[in-house]
Amino acid sequence: MEKTITTKVLRIVMGIIPFYLFTFLPLSAQSPSWAKKAAQGVFTLKTFNADGQLIGSSNGFFTSEQGEAVSAFAPFKNAYRAIVIDAQGKEWPVEAIIGANDMYDVAKFQVAVKKPTALTIATTSATTGATLWLLPYAAKSAPACEQGTVAEAEQFQDTYSYYTLDMNASEQSVGCPILNDAGEVVGMLQPAAGEQSEKAYAVSASFAADMKANGLIFNDIALHQTHIAKAIPDKYEDALLALYMAASVFGVDEYNNYINQFINKFPNASDGYIYRARQAVNKGDFASADADMKQAVKVADKKDDAHYQYAQLIYQKEMLQADQPYGPWSLDRALEESKEAYAESPQPVYRQQQAQILYAQKKYDEAYNIYLELTKSELPATEMYYAAAQCKLQEEDKRGAMALLDSAVNQFTRPYIKTAAPYLRARAQLSMDIRRFQQAINDMNDVVALVPNDPELWAEKASYELRVNLTDQALESAQECLRLDPEGSDGYLMSGIAQCLKGDKEQGLQNLQKAKELGNDQAQTFIEKYSK
Numbered sequence: 001m002e003k004t005i006t007t008k009v010l011r012i013v014m015g016i017i018p019f020y021l022f023t024f025l026p027l028s029a030q031s032p033s034w035a036k037k038a039a040q041g042v043f044t045l046k047t048f049n050a051d052g053q054l055i056g057s058s059n060g061f062f063t064s065e066q067g068e069a070v071s072a073f074a075p076f077k078n079a080y081r082a083i084v085i086d087a088q089g090k091e092w093p094v095e096a097i098i099g100a101n102d103m104y105d106v107a108k109f110q111v112a113v114k115k116p117t118a119l120t121i122a123t124t125s126a127t128t129g130a131t132l133w134l135l136p137y138a139a140k141s142a143p144a145c146e147q148g149t150v151a152e153a154e155q156f157q158d159t160y161s162y163y164t165l166d167m168n169a170s171e172q173s174v175g176c177p178i179l180n181d182a183g184e185v186v187g188m189l190q191p192a193a194g195e196q197s198e199k200a201y202a203v204s205a206s207f208a209a210d211m212k213a214n215g216l217i218f219n220d221i222a223l224h225q226t227h228i229a230k231a232i233p234d235k236y237e238d239a240l241l242a243l244y245m246a247a248s249v250f251g252v253d254e255y256n257n258y259i260n261q262f263i264n265k266f267p268n269a270s271d272g273y274i275y276r277a278r279q280a281v282n283k284g285d286f287a288s289a290d291a292d293m294k295q296a297v298k299v300a301d302k303k304d305d306a307h308y309q310y311a312q313l314i315y316q317k318e319m320l321q322a323d324q325p326y327g328p329w330s331l332d333r334a335l336e337e338s339k340e341a342y343a344e345s346p347q348p349v350y351r352q353q354q355a356q357i358l359y360a361q362k363k364y365d366e367a368y369n370i371y372l373e374l375t376k377s378e379l380p381a382t383e384m385y386y387a388a389a390q391c392k393l394q395e396e397d398k399r400g401a402m403a404l405l406d407s408a409v410n411q412f413t414r415p416y417i418k419t420a421a422p423y424l425r426a427r428a429q430l431s432m433d434i435r436r437f438q439q440a441i442n443d444m445n446d447v448v449a450l451v452p453n454d455p456e457l458w459a460e461k462a463s464y465e466l467r468v469n470l471t472d473q474a475l476e477s478a479q480e481c482l483r484l485d486p487e488g489s490d491g492y493l494m495s496g497i498a499q500c501l502k503g504d505k506e507q508g509l510q511n512l513q514k515a516k517e518l519g520n521d522q523a524q525t526f527i528e529k530y531s532k
Contacts, residue, residue, distance in 0.1 A: 031145040034183035039143040040117035043086045045071045047079035059137045059175035062116040063209045070208035072175045073100045073107035076226040096231040099211030102222040106208040121209045122184035125161040160204035169200035178202045215241030218249045232261045270300035286326035304344035311337035348377035364391040382411040421450040437468045455481045459490035474498045489520035500530040
């Protein structure tokens with residue numbers, strides 16, 4: 001009987017123990033069914049300085065099967081290279097930054113990986129009280145998700161949310177995705193105040209995922225903080241603007257890299273080949289430039305512009321690098337390409353280019369005829385008359401040149417605007433040469449009235465006035481030159497000559513000596529003249 005009771009009690013106790021174990025022992029959070037697959041899209045990011053030393057790390061996740069990814073931006077600062085280590089432990093290089101925001105510490109970038117697991121970005125924000133899951137990076141192991149709820153969702157930029165979460169999340173999980181019950185990413189974990197906290201913070205994943213490279217990407221202040229390459233925009237017009245901007249931002253090698261990126265992204269656009277050809281010419285690699293220009297003509301939608309650019313490149317090379325001959329290129333070849341452009345589309349600018357080439361070939365009469373023809377075109381008649389005048393000057397027809405300069409100036413009406421100054425000055429110079437002195441003085445008076453702060457123009461005015469014995473006016477002009485440029489020699493030279501002519505040789509010679517000390521080559525001649 002006693003044995004039976006003991007057995008019964010034992011059975012009851014043994015039945016109770018599992019119940020109590022089940023009831024009171026802590027339970028591990030069950031990861032959602034989608035977690036194992038989604039974990040394949042999470043990675044660790046590592047960044048390095050120019051010496052290859054590790055300078056930053058974070059987590060991130062892929063947002064497209066084309067290798068687009070998002071992460072914290074902080075590790076990219078001052079970095080020269082970055083890699084991601086996927087859930088299988090494989091390393092992949094970061095190719096380019098697509099966008100970044102310093103305030104919310106997010107970056108979007110391109111990874112050189114083939115068809116990664118991409119997480120789905122939620123199209124709607126999570127609401128207060130909603131259950132969310134932190135999906136950590138787990139290399140070659142099943143992820144242990146951390147469950148939490150939305151304590152607060154604060155909207156920014158009218159579309160996105162910044163979340164405060166009731167969730168335990170360590171600093172080691174910064175950059176990891178925060179997902180809803182459906183397995184869609186609603187946020188990216190941000191740094192918290194401490195190592196471990198009951199509160200966590202996340203920024204909308206869509207905020208980072210929506211970033212796109214635009215035409216001003218190379219002027220982006222945030223992106224100036226990283227040395228990693230920036231992405232060429234996907235839209236052609238934006239990419240072309242970015243390439244134009246890159247020329248003034250980067251050195252030669254880096255700029256060439258962006259040109260190559262542009263060509264890879266837009267192989268059927270002529271612009272990339274034209275830009276690369278210009279770079280090749282600068283290096284003296286004319287064969288590569290020629291090959292690129294031929295390809296530009298081949299793929300161009302506007303064949304006329306491609307031929308025009310080809311002609312311009314050859315022309316500039318022949319004018320600026322004539323000491324580096326390249327057999328296939330010559331001014332004749334440039335003229336052929338320009339004529340091809342005009343045959344494709346008879347635009348005045350192509351005729352102007354032909355005139356420039358003919359002028360360089362010293363075929364002044366042919367160039368003159370084209371310029372005269374173009375005075376009746378949509379091109380500025382003032383410029384065409386001026387160019388025609390230069391042709392006449394090369395043929396030593398000064399009277400003919402003067403008539404053309406008169407026509408150039410006559411395109412303006414009084415009161416003159418600043419753009420008239422170069423033509424008035426050109427006419428003044430030629431007027432002195434053909435002894436139309438009053439015209440020269442009048443024109444220079446107009447020039448300095450239009451451009452009053454250029455000391456060179458005041459010195460030139462003073463020289464004209466000295467030639468026609470307007471000594472007082474010349475001294476006033478010289479003094480104005482000195483006022484504008486106290487360290488320039490021209491003002492001292494003109495002042496010294498004027499003072500000597502007025503009989504004040506002591507002061508005049510002092511000014512001439514000062515001009516000499518400042519490097520004026522003419523000063524010694526006048527010192528010797530007026531010292532006698």
